[in-house]
Amino acid sequence: MSAAPALPTSPPGRGTASPRPHRIPVGVPLRLAWMLARPSATGLSASALPVTAFALVTALLLTVVAGGLSFFQWQDETGQLYLALAAIATALLVVPLLTLGGSAARLSARRRDERLATLRLLGAPASTVAVMTVAESMMLAAAGVLAGIIGHLLLLPLVQLIPFRGEPLGSAVWMGPGPLVLVALGVVALAAGSSVLGLRRIVISPLGVRTRQQAPRLHWLRAVVALGVIALVAVVMGNVGGAQDFATVVVVLGVGFGGALGVLNLVGPWIIGVLARRQVRSARTPERLLAGRQILDSPKAAWRQVSGVAMTCFMAVFGGTGAALMNSAGPLGGSERYLGDDVRTGVLITIVASFLMVACSAGITQASLLLDRRDLYVSLDRLGMPVETMNAARTRAVLFPLLVVSIGSALTAVVVALPLAGLALIFAPLSVAVIIGCLAGGIGLVVVGLRATRPVLTHILRNPSAAL
Amino acid sequence: MTSFQHGTPPPAPSHVPGPAVLGARGLTKSYDATRALTDLSLNVHAGESVAVMGPSGGGKTTLLHCLAGIITPDTGQVLLQLDGGTTDIARLDDRERSALRRSTFGFVFQQGLLIPELTALENVAVALMLLGVDRSSAEHSAAQWLAALGLAGMEDRRVGQLSGGQAQRVAIARAQVSGASVIFADEPTGALDSGTSAEVMDILLRSTTGTGKTLVVVTHDDDVARRCARTVRLRDGRIVSDSLSPAAGAVA
Numbered sequence: 001m002s003a004a005p006a007l008p009t010s011p012p013g014r015g016t017a018s019p020r021p022h023r024i025p026v027g028v029p030l031r032l033a034w035m036l037a038r039p040s041a042t043g044l045s046a047s048a049l050p051v052t053a054f055a056l057v058t059a060l061l062l063t064v065v066a067g068g069l070s071f072f073q074w075q076d077e078t079g080q081l082y083l084a085l086a087a088i089a090t091a092l093l094v095v096p097l098l099t100l101g102g103s104a105a106r107l108s109a110r111r112r113d114e115r116l117a118t119l120r121l122l123g124a125p126a127s128t129v130a131v132m133t134v135a136e137s138m139m140l141a142a143a144g145v146l147a148g149i150i151g152h153l154l155l156l157p158l159v160q161l162i163p164f165r166g167e168p169l170g171s172a173v174w175m176g177p178g179p180l181v182l183v184a185l186g187v188v189a190l191a192a193g194s195s196v197l198g199l200r201r202i203v204i205s206p207l208g209v210r211t212r213q214q215a216p217r218l219h220w221l222r223a224v225v226a227l228g229v230i231a232l233v234a235v236v237m238g239n240v241g242g243a244q245d246f247a248t249v250v251v252v253l254g255v256g257f258g259g260a261l262g263v264l265n266l267v268g269p270w271i272i273g274v275l276a277r278r279q280v281r282s283a284r285t286p287e288r289l290l291a292g293r294q295i296l297d298s299p300k301a302a303w304r305q306v307s308g309v310a311m312t313c314f315m316a317v318f319g320g321t322g323a324a325l326m327n328s329a330g331p332l333g334g335s336e337r338y339l340g341d342d343v344r345t346g347v348l349i350t351i352v353a354s355f356l357m358v359a360c361s362a363g364i365t366q367a368s369l370l371l372d373r374r375d376l377y378v379s380l381d382r383l384g385m386p387v388e389t390m391n392a393a394r395t396r397a398v399l400f401p402l403l404v405v406s407i408g409s410a411l412t413a414v415v416v417a418l419p420l421a422g423l424a425l426i427f428a429p430l431s432v433a434v435i436i437g438c439l440a441g442g443i444g445l446v447v448v449g450l451r452a453t454r455p456v457l458t459h460i461l462r463n464p465s466a467a468l
Numbered sequence: 469m470t471s472f473q474h475g476t477p478p479p480a481p482s483h484v485p486g487p488a489v490l491g492a493r494g495l496t497k498s499y500d501a502t503r504a505l506t507d508l509s510l511n512v513h514a515g516e517s518v519a520v521m522g523p524s525g526g527g528k529t530t531l532l533h534c535l536a537g538i539i540t541p542d543t544g545q546v547l548l549q550l551d552g553g554t555t556d557i558a559r560l561d562d563r564e565r566s567a568l569r570r571s572t573f574g575f576v577f578q579q580g581l582l583i584p585e586l587t588a589l590e591n592v593a594v595a596l597m598l599l600g601v602d603r604s605s606a607e608h609s610a611a612q613w614l615a616a617l618g619l620a621g622m623e624d625r626r627v628g629q630l631s632g633g634q635a636q637r638v639a640i641a642r643a644q645v646s647g648a649s650v651i652f653a654d655e656p657t658g659a660l661d662s663g664t665s666a667e668v669m670d671i672l673l674r675s676t677t678g679t680g681k682t683l684v685v686v687t688h689d690d691d692v693a694r695r696c697a698r699t700v701r702l703r704d705g706r707i708v709s710d711s712l713s714p715a716a717g718a719v720a
Contacts, residue, residue, distance in 0.1 A: 283603065284602065284603055286594050286597045289590060289603075290585070290586070293585035293586050293590070294585050296585070297584075297585045375581060376581055376583065376584075379575070379577055379581035380583075381566070382569060382575050383569060383642075384566050384567065384573075385570075385594075385598055386566060386598075389598070
């Protein structure tokens, strides 16, 4: 009988259990992060998705900020008004873009959950896991930011053609290297911050297991508060014509606008939850049931994904009808003669950019959901669920809140600015039709974004061994 | 729905097999350079429980997937006896095999793999809704199955609120609610402790072979295999033994 092979011995000084934890050199977590971030055959999608998301965020953010900054070129009195309007549009776009950036960061952190949780089980201290996650998220963000800068530079010639005040924006859209680097660093910092927030769960529990308990219910008081604010805003807006002072009118409009947007954020998730619950109750087909339940699982997440469109639709109706009305009143003189057309151009650009963001966000979120739940989709395929049913449920889970949000916020804007909207419909029906057409086109854009994720599902179902 | 008496012990495996409901003829399947099945032939008889065992990489899961029409073999036939006729599953296209899995086969996986957003009741009812059954009838049948498997009162629980054993019972109900005549289970107790594992096997056997259905189980667990009427052992893609459980005596 041959002797059993000797077991390998531990390196000197490492084999004995010591009650005193030794310090882990700073470089270790960084080296581990680099190992985990390297693309591999199985992990390529885990890196590619967040990098793509960061690239899109950066390209859009740089273009939006550059567009906003280009309005500094006009220093006259009308220029100040243009700057104020550009600031509103930029704010409308930057906030959802930052949310999208946060999603991308959470995506990169979440896709590492398992491996990080394994490292925790192997005894890696919380600080090591924290440094690793942040470092990895920043590396992926940096790669995406570089790609995004290239995307922005490719977009620039198109943006330069957009006319404002009678001539194309031209070279004014180039923000210069300083602001560009600042924005890029901002995206990387956002990735770091979001990943710190996202990794708490892994650090708290080494098992890192996600358990879904009861779906959250939002309180109906949200709706009561929202109705109250809308009624108040409508009354204030109805009386704004009586004010003599232009500054008062601007302040009242601003407060009304902001109040209504706040209401949308408050009531949006609640309405989506209520409607999804109704859809679940009345669902006759598996896809309707699945979509409704998926939305109900987190109405807030469903709202976050499409809230950018809510703001834009609200602003489109509000600002767009105003601009249409301004144009129909006849040409203004001097530097204000392009104001009506330019506001409409701004509104249309904001609508397109906003829907583009939602399309990107929906595409990235859906692709990541598919990859996270690949075992479930493979099992559904094995049970005989047609792939069309799976795709229909996924599409519905995004389009349902999107339609609720688009139509709901546009109607809210109509109520708030009823006199303005009514007049615009009578005097400038074509302008109103263009805005509605853009909203419809935007929804189409989101559908395209969702369709782009179908090959991901096809790939998962064709390669089931990686899932089960 | 085929009902069965809840609480009764599983019937003893039959010594006399019924007619072959599934027949593999000369199955060969390769993944790139790796041969998973080599000229494998096997009959599965109506109403019997067959455990498929063997080392990892021996071809167990590939055989189960070929029999269930999840994948097609490179060569060979998979003959299904259905309604007096014979169908070669290996020759059906993807859509036809998908329809067959919906209507004729049931599946139980290691982790249950239920849809986390749906309730227990909805998870079971979805299998019927996919066949075009209206929702209220589907939920009625689903509730009966859940009650029969000891889950009455848990219909509205979501997957995260169920224990591993309870989730697996929901999966067993889902596999059979559509009236499937052949149930395939891939390591159905692999993620459970021994006590829960025995309970789940009780329920699986009682609800399948106990009512005349056929059960094919891929397992590493000797205890699970002993509960089945017949054990087929695979190595390197070939059958190395095929025997009835010791109590039943050896076949062939």
